[in-house]
Amino acid sequence: MQFSTADMQFMRTAMELAERGQFTVAPNPLVGCVIVSADGRIIGQGWHTAFGQAHAEVEAYQSVSSADQPLLAESTWYVTLEPCNHVGQTPACAALIERIPPKRVVIGIRDSNPAVDGGGTERLRAAGIQVDVGCLEHELAWQNRRFLWNAETKRPWVVLKWAESRDGFMDGRPQQERKPGAGGFPITAETARPLTHTWRALEQGIVVGANTALVDTPQLGVRSIEAPSPRIVLLDPDGLINMEHALIQRNDDLIYVVGPTNSPAKKHSCHWEVKEGLDTLLERLYAEFNLSSLLIEGGATVLNDFLKHDAWNEIKCWRSPAATGGGLPAPSIPDHSLPLPHGIASSGQLGVDAWTNRLHSRHASD
Ligand SMILES: [Zn+2]
Known part of the structure; x- marks a missing residue:
């Protein structure tokens, strides 16, 4: 999958947001999320701030103003890590996105956590959302190197x-x-x-x-x-x-x-x-x-x-x-x-x- 320059720019913004959790999210992953309207404006953004706190997708969704809410149906979401599909300390983010649903979701890297692995992506696709995986994947794999290594070993x-x-x-x-x-x-x-x-x-x-x-x-x-x-x-x-x-x-x-x-x-x-x-x-x-x-x-x-x-x-x-x-x-x-x-x-x-x-x-x- 070839990603556009705009895709990579929005994903980079999401990656920079994710980095703000660098001292506080472990052992959870660093995650950032940017919601972009059909005309290319960022209408929502959020990141996972600390272990046990709300996920980036929820933070981003809650940051959308009521005036911009009608734009969500045509929006694209950029999420650095595959949205979770399991209910952990917080409800599943895939369920939140599925309820909206936006036009497209761009994902940086898959979540290798066995409870998620691929499940979030499949769920969003089943809801008719276009899902593209792998935008800035090498940089994002580096950002979440600890989390990915933990899941693997x-x-x-x-x-x-x-x-x-x-x-x-x-x-x-x-x-x-x-x-x-x-x-x-x-x-x-x-x-x-x-x-x-x-x-x-x-x-x-x-x-x-x-x-x-x-x-x-x-x-x-x-x-x-x-x-x-x-x-x-x-x-x-x-x-x-x-x-x-x-x-x-x-x-x-x-x-x-x-x-x-x-x-x-x-x-x-x-x-x-x-x-x-x-x-x-x-x-x-x-x-x-x-x-x-x-x-x-x-x-x-x-x-x-x-x-x-x-x-x-x-x-x-x-x-x-x-x-x-x-x-x-x-x-x-x-x-x-x-x-x-x-x-x-x-x-x-x-x-x-x-x-x-x-x-x-x-x-x-x-
Ligand atoms: Zn989540």
């Missing part, structure tokens, strides 16, 4: 993140200085912080290993931007951490991953042993804690484990212009990684620091 989308010096070190101190309580070793400048915090806020959980927790005592917050903080997932299967540690004290947002030797009575603990493998850990974090995505913050051992087991989807990496001349080597970006899909920046600069964003080659789209 029942695991969180995994983003590896680190910062390295120009000569490839994550921490410039010699090993004997990287001891408990030593504190963090900043690689990037202050100017990088808002983007680092955005990277955190985009995912539902931040994973940190016991050694990094002991040495750096990281805050892992998002304070330089307006967004809710993700959960902290602290990996301590060997029981290295003392119950007085600052991260352990954060009872509510902490998911404490414990092994056979430590089973503290924490509100949110997840039992996992290293020998069970990372796939099992990921399955548990998705099934038991509903985490649709994870940002792996470190340290080097944890990052290298995820790389070794190929248990990642995306990499975000800072590189500073300064050299440390030694220290803890940073991981390497694997060869089987790709730039992001067409139209989405894979690298940039913020202040003095440069960033790179890569995608696992299994997600190659075209």
